[in-house]
Amino acid sequence: MADGDDRQATFGSDGSLETDTTPDATGDNDFGEAKEPNETDGGYSRYVVSSLLQKAVRRSDEEIAAWAAWELARSGYAWNLWDRLNLYVVEDLRAGSDVALTIERYEELATERWEPAEWKGRLCAIHAALAAARARSTREASNADAYFSAVAEVRAEAHERDEEPAHDFPVGDLEPEGQFDAIFDGHTGEGARRDRGTHFFKTHGARVGPEGEDDQSARWERLALLLDDETDYSPADLDRALEPVDPEDPWGEPATESGRDYTDETTGADTDTETTEGDADTAPHDDDDSDRSGSLSDFSE
Incomplete structure (x- = not known):
């Protein structure tokens, strides 16, 4: 109190x-x-x-x-x-x-x-x-609280009548493969069942924006992914991980393909996909030390 x-x-x-x-x-x-x-x-x-x-x-x-x-x-x-x-x-x-x-x-x-x-x-x-x-005055928090509370009542009343609500929360039903698919990583039960581990989190859930990482932070992130001995990231994966979110569509995915498909609901596991046109030379890194060292030289300056 x-x-x-x-x-x-x-x-x-x-x-x-x-x-x-x-x-x-x-x-x-x-x-x-x-x-x-x-x-x-x-x-x-x-x-x-x-x-x-x-x-x-x-x-x-x-x-x-x-x-x-x-x-x-x-x-x-x-x-x-x-x-x-x-x-x-x-x-x-x-x-x-x-x-x-x-x-x-x-x-x-x-x-x-x-x-x-x-x-x-x-x-x-x-x-x-x-x-x-x-200071700049605004009733944004109070207005949001009043609005969300009113929508909660509308949803509850519609549920009681077994009808679709006239107004709904901005997140909808929060289901995988929907607008907020990136949230279903290994930190959630559904994401874990789909085997969405570190690779998914780094290339989907950890993206920031719309300003994106600054040069120093982006360099650290790229090098950390390249040095990861447990998870392989292709050049396309690295680009995707560092791609800022679109301010007009913050939950949308970038055009860059990651080389993996996380939507296989039959097995619930990662499945490899063919690289897209133009990415023929961007196969995932293997564990060869010389290859990894060569990749790092591009980002060590």
Whole structure:
């Protein structure tokens, strides 16, 4: 449970609001009056200021976000501030943004090195809110969660009626020989039954992209495959392993033939196929050391 989750407002049996105001949030407000439960020093509801903070961050309103963070921090509700900013990280921030780490660091400084309500703690709060407001906001994770959850209900209802769902998950049925055939390697039961071992994984499942490997990584990969004493890779296999995925069709296979056929469902094992036209001189390497050494010389510079 995140800090502050156990401090949310609850209602008693008589309908009255029950709160747990932390000691740091007690005292007088700016007008010299004793603060009510969940009141900030400026006389606002901390629930309203907390909501304002996240909405301001989401709308990239830097000044309002900075003020809301400052108000919560100085009023003794730093736990509410950092809880809200961390919620923003997962609810409203574009995936992969380094702002998540920035906010985490400011929280660490404000709460572990300094006092949250004091000057340095308040500066950390403002910095974190500004960093969040300047980051690219998106509801992509929340939208994806809502969409996938809705589709799950549609699928379940269609299944109950023994009908095809009007909307389905983007992966369909996830069957071998389908769009996502590359996932059925030796790491899965179906792939193991089909004898899809290291060779299949290296030439199908381990491909990256669409940028592909950089020159150094590609050199290492090619040499590692050439030096593999247990698995043979033809030049076409090497090209296939290093071929970046197509950004328009990331699950499609490249035109390069690997010289092996993994679709034999009769035996469930690898079967050798003829090399394609133009690949007559690209037979798989044998274990002859001199031949392997000659191949390596092309990539050792």
